[in-house]
Amino acid sequence: MDIDQPQPTVFYEELSELEHEFDVADLEIIRKQWELNAPLYAKREALISKIPNFWALVFEQSPPEFDQFIQPSDSELFADCLRSLAVDRFELADSPRSISVKFTFAPNQWFDDEVLEKKFWFRRARDGWTGLVSEPVKIHWKKGKDLTKGLTDAAAQVFERERNLLGSSNGAGDAPREPSADYVTLAKKLESNEDGIGSFFTFFGFVSEKQYVSAEESAAANRAEDDRRKARKEEGKGEEEPEEDLEDTRQDVEICPHGGDIAALLAEDIWANAVKYFTSAQEMDDEELSDMEFEEGDWDVSDEEIDIRALVKGKRKEKNGTPESGPPSKTQKR
Amino acid sequence: MSAASLSLQERLARELPGGHRFGLYHISTPPTKCAPIFNPGPGTLPQRTYQESHFLSVTIPTNSSDDGTELCIFALEVIVYTTKQLTTVFVSKADSTGYVADLKLARNHPSVLRTIATTFVSYIIERRQRKDKKLVLSLFARAQSQYLFPGSVENPGKHVADDRQLIKWWCRVLDPILGKYSREGVDVNGTNGDGQESEHTTAQAYLIVPGEDGIAQFLPPDVRLDPELRKRWTAGHPLRDIAPSPTVPPRCMIPSFPDDPKSRFVDELDDELRDTPGMQPGQSPTKRGSGMWRSIKSLEQFWETMAFRQECSSGRMVGFLWMVFTPGDLNDDHELLDSQEAGGRALSPTPIGTREGQDLVQRRSKESRRGKKLTGPIIPRVPRIKSNSLSLSNMSQPEESPYYYWPSDSRGQIVLDDKDYKRAVEILLRLDFANHSLAVSSTCRWLEEVAVLGGMTSWGQKLTGQRKAPEVAPAGNSSGTTNLLSAGLVRKKPKVR
Numbered sequence: 071m072d073i074d075q076p077q078p079t080v081f082y083e084e085l086s087e088l089e090h091e092f093d094v095a096d097l098e099i100i101r102k103q104w105e106l107n108a109p110l111y112a113k114r115e116a117l118i119s120k121i122p123n124f125w126a127l128v129f130e131q132s133p134p135e136f137d138q139f140i141q142p143s144d145s146e147l148f149a150d151c152l153r154s155l156a157v158d159r160f161e162l163a164d165s166p167r168s169i170s171v172k173f174t175f176a177p178n179q180w181f182d183d184e185v186l187e188k189k190f191w192f193r194r195a196r197d198g199w200t201g202l203v204s205e206p207v208k209i210h211w212k213k214g215k216d217l218t219k220g221l222t223d224a225a226a227q228v229f230e231r232e233r234n235l236l237g238s239s240n241g242a243g244d245a246p247r248e249p250s251a252d253y254v255t256l257a258k259k260l261e262s263n264e265d266g267i268g269s270f271f272t273f274f275g276f277v278s279e280k281q282y283v284s285a286e287e288s289a290a291a292n293r294a295e296d297d298r299r300k301a302r303k304e305e306g307k308g309e310e311e312p313e314e315d316l317e318d319t320r321q322d323v324e325i326c327p328h329g330g331d332i333a334a335l336l337a338e339d340i341w342a343n344a345v346k347y348f349t350s351a352q353e354m355d356d357e358e359l360s361d362m363e364f365e366e367g368d369w370d371v372s373d374e375e376i377d378i379r380a381l382v383k384g385k386r387k388e389k390n391g392t393p394e395s396g397p398p399s400k401t402q403k404r
Numbered sequence: 405m406s407a408a409s410l411s412l413q414e415r416l417a418r419e420l421p422g423g424h425r426f427g428l429y430h431i432s433t434p435p436t437k438c439a440p441i442f443n444p445g446p447g448t449l450p451q452r453t454y455q456e457s458h459f460l461s462v463t464i465p466t467n468s469s470d471d472g473t474e475l476c477i478f479a480l481e482v483i484v485y486t487t488k489q490l491t492t493v494f495v496s497k498a499d500s501t502g503y504v505a506d507l508k509l510a511r512n513h514p515s516v517l518r519t520i521a522t523t524f525v526s527y528i529i530e531r532r533q534r535k536d537k538k539l540v541l542s543l544f545a546r547a548q549s550q551y552l553f554p555g556s557v558e559n560p561g562k563h564v565a566d567d568r569q570l571i572k573w574w575c576r577v578l579d580p581i582l583g584k585y586s587r588e589g590v591d592v593n594g595t596n597g598d599g600q601e602s603e604h605t606t607a608q609a610y611l612i613v614p615g616e617d618g619i620a621q622f623l624p625p626d627v628r629l630d631p632e633l634r635k636r637w638t639a640g641h642p643l644r645d646i647a648p649s650p651t652v653p654p655r656c657m658i659p660s661f662p663d664d665p666k667s668r669f670v671d672e673l674d675d676e677l678r679d680t681p682g683m684q685p686g687q688s689p690t691k692r693g694s695g696m697w698r699s700i701k702s703l704e705q706f707w708e709t710m711a712f713r714q715e716c717s718s719g720r721m722v723g724f725l726w727m728v729f730t731p732g733d734l735n736d737d738h739e740l741l742d743s744q745e746a747g748g749r750a751l752s753p754t755p756i757g758t759r760e761g762q763d764l765v766q767r768r769s770k771e772s773r774r775g776k777k778l779t780g781p782i783i784p785r786v787p788r789i790k791s792n793s794l795s796l797s798n799m800s801q802p803e804e805s806p807y808y809y810w811p812s813d814s815r816g817q818i819v820l821d822d823k824d825y826k827r828a829v830e831i832l833l834r835l836d837f838a839n840h841s842l843a844v845s846s847t848c849r850w851l852e853e854v855a856v857l858g859g860m861t862s863w864g865q866k867l868t869g870q871r872k873a874p875e876v877a878p879a880g881n882s883s884g885t886t887n888l889l890s891a892g893l894v895r896k897k898p899k900v901r
Contacts, residue, residue, distance in 0.1 A: 126787040142789060142827070142856040149787035219845075267834045267849065352778055352785060 083302060090299065100166040104159050114345065115156070125152045127351040128344045136335045139328065143217055144270040151178035157341040160189065167192035167202075169337045180217065182210040188274055190333045193288035194295065195281060198312045202330040203283050205229060207274040217269035221325040224256045225275030228323050232282070257322040268326065276329025281320055412460075412527050412814070413865045419519045420869030421509055427463035427474050428865040431854065432456060432816030433825045434801050435808035441485050441492060441659040445652035446695040451487040454808040456532075457825055458482045458816060460524050461832075463851075463864075466844050467506050476837070476847045477504040478517045479552050480524060481829070483662075484532050486808040490646055491532055494661050495525060495543035499552035501837045502562025513873050521577045529581065529729060531814035533605065538730050540646045544665055545574040545723040546715075552829075555838030571613060571622045571723030575637075578727060579624055582607050582636045585729065604732030609637045612724045615711035622723065642728045643703055653695045654703050665715040665722050669706075673697045788824070789856065817865065818858030828854045 118124045126149040129140060140148075154174040161168040172187040186209060190202040206226040209218075216222070231250050249257070283291075291312075298311070326332070340347065410418070413428055420426055435454035444450040459481045463474035480498035484491065504516050525541065533539050547567045549557040556562050565573060585607035611619045619639040620628050627633040644650060647657040655674065660667045676698045700706050716722050803810050820828060831853050835846035855863050 121782055121784050123784045123787055126789075127784060130787055130789075141831070142853045145787065145789040146856050149789050267831055267853075348784075349778060352782070 087299070087303070097166050100159070101162055104162060104166065115154070118344070118348075119154060121348075123149065124348055125155050125344070128340060128347040131347040131351040131354070132340055136332070136340055139268075139273070139332055140270045141217075141267055147178070147180055147217065151176040151180075155336075155341055155344075157337045161191070165192050169202075169333060171333060171336050171341070179212065180215045181212060186274055188276075188333075190330070191283075191285070191288070193283040193285070194291040195283045196287055196291050196312060197314045198291070198295075199280055199283075199314060201279055202333055203278040203281075204276050204329065204333075206277060209271060209274055218272050218275070218325070219269075221256075221259070221268070221272050222275040224252065224259070225272075225277070225323070225325045228252045228256050229277055229282075253323055256325075260322065260325060272326040273329055273332055276326040276333075277324060278320060279324070279327065279330045408530060412524065413867050415523050415527060416462075416520065417867040417870050419514075419523055419871055420516060420867070421507070421513055422869050422872050424507055424509075424869045425465055426867050426869065427465075428867065429461040429463065429851065429854070429863065430458065430816040430865075431818045431820055431825065431828060431858070432458045433820060433822050435484075435486065435805075435810050436822045438485070440487070441661065442648055443656045443658075443695075445649055445656045448648075448652075451489075451648060452807055454486050456484040456486075456808065456810065457822070458484070458528060459825070459829060460520075461850075462520050463847060464503070464507060473844055474847050474851070475503050475506070475840075475844050476501050476553065476850070478520055479832070480521060481552075482525065482528050484528065485659075486532075486534075487648075488806050489537060489648060491534055491537055491539040491809075492646075492659065493525070493528055493532060493539060493541045495541070496662055497551045499550060499556070500562060501553045501556045501843055502559040503840070503843060505561040510873050514871075518573065518577050522580050525577065526581045526584070527814070529727075531811060532809060533729060533731070534809050535731055536734055538646060538728060538734065540642065540729070541578070541725075541727040542659070542661070543574065543725050545571040545725060546665060546720070552832060553835075553837040553843075554833060555836040555842065558838040559843075567721035567723075568622075571611075571721070571725075572624075574723065574725055575611065575622050575627075576624050578609060578725065579627055579633075581727065582609055587636055588728075588730065606730050606732070607636070608642070608728050610640055610642050610726040610728070611637060612639070612641050612707055613721060614707055614713075614716040614724075615721065641703065641707065641724065642726050645728060653697070654700060654706055655695060655697060657703060658706065665713075666710060666724075668715070669710060669713055673700055790859070817863055818854065818860065820857055824857050828857055 126145070129137075129148055129152075130145065132140075152173060153176050154172075156172040156174075158170045158172070159166055159168065160170050168189070168191045170187060170189045172185060174185050175181075175183065177184075186207055188204055188207050190204045192200065193203050194200045206222065206229045208226050209216075209222050211217075211223075228250070231252060294312075321327075412430065416426070416428065433456055435456045438453055438455040440450040440453045442451060459479065461476055461479040463476050466473045466475050478498075478500045481496045483494045483496050485494060486492070498521060500517050507516065509516065529539060529541060545567070547565055547570045549564045557564060585605050588606040588608045611622060613619065613622065619637060620634075623634070623637055627637065643657045649656075655670065655677075658666065658670055660670060674697075677695070700709060710716055714720075801810070803812060832850050835850060837843040837846055851864065855861065
């Protein structure tokens with residue numbers, strides 16, 4: 071290679087534009103995949119709805135990155151009354167990354183709701199941040215049965231108040247305001263308990279990993295982003311990117327900091343691969359049984375050889391008064 | 405009623421301070437097959453090993469009101485490993501929250517935490533002692549700010565002991581247990597053993613602190629001063645006595661435990677074996693050759709070198725403690741047993757090492773899983789959370805086998821399988837004990853979740869302490885002891901005004 075020949079210059083902007091095209095392709099893949107799979111998932115639903123405990127067993131068998139969010143008391147609730155789980159991409163045409171998850175429950179001792187449905191919108195904030203945002207779903211807990219110890223109620227209340235405030239001003243360029251009493255109480259409650267164990271049901275109170283973004287803000291931000299891209303393309307140089315707002319305005323009242331991840335895991339892994347997890351849960355059962363059945367003679371053939379040796383010395387050992395250390399008799403099994 | 409037949413609850417009630425109420429929460433697992441703790445000797449099979457885990461958490465009522473809320477003060481985990489020849493009781497974790505200070509006990513009262521530790525460890529030792537087999541208690545003392553109760557280090561009431569204090573603390577915990585047994589090599593008559601089994605069983609304690617010359621400085625003052633008591637503590641290790649066979653190389657005499665400070669050293673030394681000429685990469689160290697490390701040829705050398713390891717040097721210190729319990733009728737044919745049953749196990753045509761043995765267990769279970777494809781009508785099983793405690797309490801696992809002893813009178817109130825047991829401990833590790841109110845809600849949370857795991861609505865045993873506070877500090881206890889008497893791990897600093 072001739073080192074004197076000047077290298078053609080590649081611009082970051084070109085890479086960035088390519089990334090954008092990949093992103094557009096990715097959205098198209100999601101749409102197509104969803105369309106192809108939808109009738110199959112409907113068929114699956116018809117089948118698995120006839121299998122009791124299906125979803126409880128799927129959750130039980132879920133990988134650790136999901137399982138870590140489920141406490142024993144959540145497992146108990148799911149085992150008792152979770153009837154179905156459905157995932158939808160309810161903005162398939164405009165925003166295929168938006169998802170909804172719908173849990174259906176049998177009448178139960180914990181709450182009055184039969185359906186808990188949570189929507190996650192994939193939105194863009196003014197400052198360029200993109201991600202899943204949601205609104206708290208009110209769970210009508212029965213008295214003394216709230217697995218989240220009041221967190222879902224508090225989250226709903228704080229969110230409602232914020233939205234009212236947002237409605238009264240016009241959103242953009244808010245003057246800094248005093249946090250409400252609800253806000254302070256909830257923030258305090260969560261403060262030192264960040265990595266503590268929370269009930270899975272805090273998921274229904276999730277708002278955002280960073281900030282809440284309204285549909286209007288997202289639409290405006292998307293338009294601005296498109297304009298910037300066009301400007302870059304046509305004039306070869308673009309406006310400045312919006313500066314990311316580093317201040318995590320809502321973080322001290324987010325009761326489920328990993329809500330977005332949980333939603334994605336639910337939709338893309340747990341729900342999508344439910345049959346795989348169910349089957350493996352059923353296989354576990356078989357395995358445990360067979361393990362018990364073969365307890366006595368397992369592991370190594372040579373154990374038999376050792377037992378033969380033990381027999382040779384067996385008589386003398388019994389004289390020492392240790393009959394209880396002999397092999398377990400079948401009659402001991404209850 | 406002799407002390408030996410008392411339940412854990414009764415024993416603790418006898419020892420804990422009079423008038424104070426405590427809650428006991430004890431969970432355990434059935435003996436479960438596990439990876440061997442000893443490397444197999446050259447050309448021998450790994451020993452079939454079972455582990456039974458015990459977790460005890462002790463609470464006090466919160467001082468605010470009588471609403472039934474509780475506060476964890478102390479928890480410890482003990483794992484019982486058993487093989488055909490040996491019972492190993494390993495104290496794996498112990499930690500306090502610091503809230504024992506809420507009891508506001510008189511300074512001359514024996515430490516509550518130490519009392520709990522002594523009573524529980526001694527209880528497990530007695531109940532898991534098999535008549536014809538040695539039992540060894542093993543633990544390593546090294547300071548950590550928080551083992552089990554996250555955030556508890558922020559509690560000003562909790563004083564984290566340094567390494568040296570912690571070694572001393574454990575010596576004081578274990579020393580009273582020795583008193584229940586006769587000393588090795590001493591006629592069984594004329595001892596103060598109070599249980600029948602204890603009378604025939606001898607006990608000897610061992611301590612090594614790599615890098616420290618003597619052990620006297622770590623022993624309780626009364627032991628230090630009394631030559632008879634002093635004989636019960638040996639500066640050294642019992643590894644040769646408890647080894648599967650007296651003829652195996654050092655690497656097969658050193659057991660390894662979870663979070664073991666000496667394991668990294670053993671692993672590095674094992675790498676030497678893998679480099680031995682003629683060894684294939686990935687081949688078991690025991691498959692070829694003698695299984696002798698190249699640099700470390702003896703146990704003594706191992707411990708000497710241990711002093712220079714990161715874990716035991718540059719200001720850090722680890723105390724390795726053992727107590728060996730030898731049943732009376734074992735002594736006669738002890739050596740015979742060793743050579744015939746253990747040493748003579750070199751039979752297998754395909755010897756395998758520890759890790760390889762573990763892999764084998766895993767591989768087999770995977771094979772069996774893959775082996776049969778599920779066919780036919782689907783009968784969904786019951787979710788684990790609904791089947792746990794019940795199915796375990798009447799499960800078919802026998803109380804004893806040649807490999808373990810699992811009497812029903814000394815299991816946890818909740819018996820969980822290994823997976824759920826780990827989950828229960830894991831939940832505790834994710835809670836927060838940084839201040840009083842967090843600790844109360846965390847305690848409550850943990851008790852609730854474990855109850856659900858065990859399929860119970862409520863659990864635990866309540867007791868009221870019966871022990872009277874000593875009127876005056878017992879004579880003979882020199883001033884050196886008083887600072888550790890009242891609080892054990894949680895030592896109150898003298899108030900500065």
